[in-house]
Amino acid sequence: MLHLRRFRAGDEAALADICLRTADAGADATGVFADDDIWAAVFVLPYVERHQDLAFVVADDEDRPVGYVVGTDDTRAFEDWFARDWWPRAGSRWPRPAADDTSRQAGTLRYAAGRRAGAEPYGDRHPAHLHIDLLPEAQRQGWGRRLIDRLGVELRGRGVTGLHLVASTDNTAALAFYDRIGLERLPSHNGVQAFGRDLASL
Structure with missing residues (x-):
């Protein structure tokens, strides 16, 4: 059965x-x-390097995410770290376009190279942000809601007042879900x- 657990070192390749x-x-x-690796270098691996404690997975019977x-x-703070520490290391694999x-x-x-604190307005009212992805075998079963709620509870426990996420308008299924x-x-x-x-309501 599928189950929810915390991220563990060694899950990086699966994510x-x-x-x-x-x-x-x-x-x-x-x-x-x-290079397929660009996606993860921008959208998931920096998060599990800096915030393993804020990463949760849905895993299958073999405990594979x-x-x-x-x-x-x-x-x-994350965007400053991404620009200062992460992207100079991870992004050095790819030449500037x-x-x-x-x-x-x-x-x-270009988006990755331009990330910096204050580049997006959403963090002012909603200081936390997230990325969420599920393979088809984990979709339409409530796992997306559970993952977001689990992260929200963790953030609220730290005194964080709000979180945000950003989705492509082409991803109509995700927009409907949110x-x-x-x-x-x-x-x-x-x-x-x-x-x-608003995390105060969780």
């Missing part, structure tokens, strides 16, 4: 695989980039939809 297999607006992104939630309790490169890979690498579990839609940039939750 990177889940990230890749759900990165294309919820679909498999294998082959979308010249098939879904996860990762996050930070302080978006501003040419100015005229309009590919999706180039856009993602609406369904009662997250608040926030003013957002073109192409993405941000959601917030």
Whole structure:
């Protein structure tokens, strides 16, 4: 049976695989980039390096992760760390995109290189943020809600007042899910939809 547990050292490869297999607006992104590893280096591995205590997984009968939630309790501090410590190490594998490169890979690498405290407005009212992904075998069974709630309880215990997440507007299933579990839609940039939750109500 599927079960929820904390992230453990050694889960990194499984989480990177889940990230890749759900990165294309919820679909498999294998082959979308010249190097599949970019996805996890931007969207999941920095979180489990800095905040293993804020990472939870849904695991199968063999205790293999098939879904996860990762996050930070302080978006501003995390983005400063990402820019100062993480991306200079992890991102050194990939050259800076040419100015005229309009590919999706180039856009993602530019996004990673430009992350910094205050670059996004959502952390002011909702200081924590998360990323969540589940493989098809863990979807439509309530695990997404449980993962977000579990992280929310952990954050509230630390005195965090709110959390947010950002999804592509192409990922219509995810948008519907976040609406369904009662997250608040926030003013957002073109192409993405941000959601917030007040943790005082948990």
